[in-house]
Amino acid sequence: MFAMMEAARLEELHLTQDPATGLKAIIAIHNTRLGPALGGCRYLAYPDEQSAIRDAVRLAQGMSYKAALAGLAQGGGKAVIIRPAHVDNRGALFEAFGRFIETLNGRYITAVDSGTSTADMDCIAQHTRHVTSTTEGGDPSPHTAMGVFAGIRATAQARLGGDDLHGLRVAIQGLGHVGYALAEQLHAAGVELLVSDLDRGRVQLAVEQLGAHPVASDALLATPCDILAPCGLGSVLNGETVGQLRCSAVAGAANNQLASADIADILQARGILYAPDYVINSGGLIYVALRHRGESLAAITTHLQQISRRLTEIYAHSQADKRSPARVADALAERLLYG
Structure with a gap:
């Protein structure tokens, strides 16, 4: 795990789970030299947990490079939620993810990505302000x-x-x-x-x-x-x-x-x-x-x-x-x- 982080120059890697909602989430924060990390949240099925972690790490690195060359005062990050085979309440799952984001104290800001929607971001926004591309913010x-x-x-x-x-x-x-x-x-x-x-x-x-x-x-x-x-x-x-x-x-x-x-x-x-x-x-x-x-x-x-x-x-x-x-x-x- 640490070898992967070192190879990508990743600053932080956070994992959480919430058995009540089925949430299994990964947040990779690559670089915050230019500002707080910003990157989308993917909600996809993965063949295994290592594949999900690798995806988050690689995408977070790309977001750092993207923000830097776009002239933004942002760092790069990415979130991956491993989509369960069955979820009873999607809204509750994303609310749990919002509570997780809030514990990072603004070091990571999330947004829509593959498998997520503005409605999902609205659920996250009930528990943290560190989210964008909500219904109010609009589809990017x-x-x-x-x-x-x-x-x-x-x-x-x-x-x-x-x-x-x-x-x-x-x-x-x-x-x-x-x-x-x-x-x-x-x-x-x-x-x-x-x-x-x-x-x-x-x-x-x-x-x-x-x-x-x-x-x-x-x-x-x-x-x-x-x-x-x-x-x-x-x-x-x-x-x-x-x-x-x-x-x-x-x-x-x-x-x-x-x-x-x-x-x-x-x-x-x-x-x-x-x-x-x-x-x-x-x-x-x-x-x-x-x-x-x-x-x-x-x-x-x-x-x-x-x-x-x-x-x-x-x-x-x-x-x-x-x-x-x-x-x-x-x-x-x-x-x-x-x-």
């Missing part, structure tokens, strides 16, 4: 999509020589809240959409509303396109799939898209430009962090513009140094976090 997904759209334009400029997306082929893997909102923005910009999702209803909706072309989930990565936009769960780019890619760039909303750091080098060697996921998908974090601090929507929209500027900076360093953008982004973030 549209702002994540806005940031990814801006990042795709910056990526197109760097890789294809122009930020006019009209006529480009973009393959979107995953049509959840962020993926579908991104698809809508790309459609409005004249993009030809290729889409896949395990939910056939979402695919059909994209076909009917956006003129998208459906592609089987297991075939999308190998489908020719200009830009691949992974918008589902992580580790989609691994030793098996990276060789199948037939795109010029990868720029999407999913967290932890690379199964391991060396995948970034393989993409670089293949001439595929990679938008570091925690940079391009930081719009949601920007939204929840600034809303939690009471900032206006106008201020949040202005701050979102930093995403494309930061990506352009990273791509310039990548080209000059002949290094993957992922390596460049890590170095820039670590400079901010550790000096």
Whole structure:
């Protein structure tokens, strides 16, 4: 356990359980140099407890890097609630989690993530103020999509020589809240959409509303396109799939898209430009962090513009140094976090 924490430079790891509600939760606080740790709460089934802990630790580290490069006065953290096979009262479970967060005295602020909703955050908010993306605060997904759209334009400029997306082929893997909102923005910009999702209803909706072309989930990565936009769960780019890619760039909303750091080098060697996921998908974090601090929507929209500027900076360093953008982004973030 401590070896895992040391390898990730994790500051704190908290575990709790509440037999009365079935709560089994993990909170990983990675780095608080820039401010209190902020990160979403996942509510998912895991094959074992170690997998849940590893997920929380890795995601917390990514949140530190994301907050640093987004120019936020926040640290990085993540919560994982292991979803039980059966729960009698979901609201009571999340209220118990809220009481747990309160014991950390503001060192961690939670938000929505995979498997959780604004309604869950409302339950948490009954017992702690260290929570955002409640019903009152609003869903951060549209702002994540806005940031990814801006990042795709910056990526197109760097890789294809122009930020006019009209006529480009973009393959979107995953049509959840962020993926579908991104698809809508790309459609409005004249993009030809290729889409896949395990939910056939979402695919059909994209076909009917956006003129998208459906592609089987297991075939999308190998489908020719200009830009691949992974918008589902992580580790989609691994030793098996990276060789199948037939795109010029990868720029999407999913967290932890690379199964391991060396995948970034393989993409670089293949001439595929990679938008570091925690940079391009930081719009949601920007939204929840600034809303939690009471900032206006106008201020949040202005701050979102930093995403494309930061990506352009990273791509310039990548080209000059002949290094993957992922390596460049890590170095820039670590400079901010550790000096």
